[in-house]
Amino acid sequence: MSKATPSSNSRLRPAIPVTCGLAALVGLLWLFPSFWYTASDTQSRRVWLSSRTQIDGWTFGEEVVAESAERLLVADELFSGAFTNQTDRTVIRAFTAKRFTSNSRDIGLFVHTPDRCWTQGGWKLQAVEPTFVEATVHGVPMVFERRVFVSGGHRELVYFGGLVGGQPLPYRLDHNYSVALKYQVERSGSGRDGRGAGQRAFDPLFWGRIWDSFVARRALLGPKQFVRISTTLRGGDLGQADAALLAFLPLWLQPVDFEQELAAWRESQS
DSSP states (O other), X not given: OXXXXXXXXXXXXXXXXXXHHHHHHHHHHHHHHHHHSOOOOTTSOOEEEEEOSOOTTEEEEEOOOOHHHHHHHOOSEEEEEEEEETTTOOEEEEEEEEEOSOOTTSOOTTTSOXXXXXXXXXXXXXXXXXXXXXXXXTTEEEEEEEEEEEETTEEEEEEEEEXXXXXXXXXXXXXXXXXXXXXXXXXXXXXXXXXXXXXXXXXXXXXHHHHHHHHHTOOSSSSEEEEEXXXXXXXXXXXXXXXXXXXXXXXXXXXXXXXXXXXXXXXXXX
């Protein structure tokens, strides 16, 4: 058996601290999220927003979520339906997705916002101001993105927002907005959005959400909920549509204890 010569040993010695240093760096990067993303909003209680189907003066009909959308969302719980006012026939469409678990291999629940999904589905994004609204839902202060989507002669006012860890997001969900507005991505025969994907890679707004979460030290991963609500614009009256959505949010959504619902879901899976 050959023995290491002095010269070979001398060449190995500098490599040892380099290897150890790289290993320590990898370990630090691996552990970094667990101690950095630990902040919470001390002024806000931790809740899930639970959907109601029985609302006085409204009738409810379930709307099926497309299989392609379900695969993207990887949600543990979905709600999708339309409410019709029995008096003036106003229709409000409501959707929410909850993810009680977190898997780094799954696409983020907030990645495919309507700015991306609806435009890929053939809708056109019409620029309107303001681009977001603030609403308090049963004591929970939330920021909802505000959009108008157009398809043929149909115009829909859409609000969407979310919660992470049972608390309002410390960042907006506008990361797909600028690319969608510029290029109005259309669905191709392959289902890919080609040019839009490349533009998102170099769009500062797209990556801003990650930076905002880093500064706020609020988790990107973990239990989360996405909320979307919309209504048809009748006669182009945005003010009336805004009022309808803001009034309906607390009728449809009810706060439930974050830890209790999470524990109940885990028990149901065991």
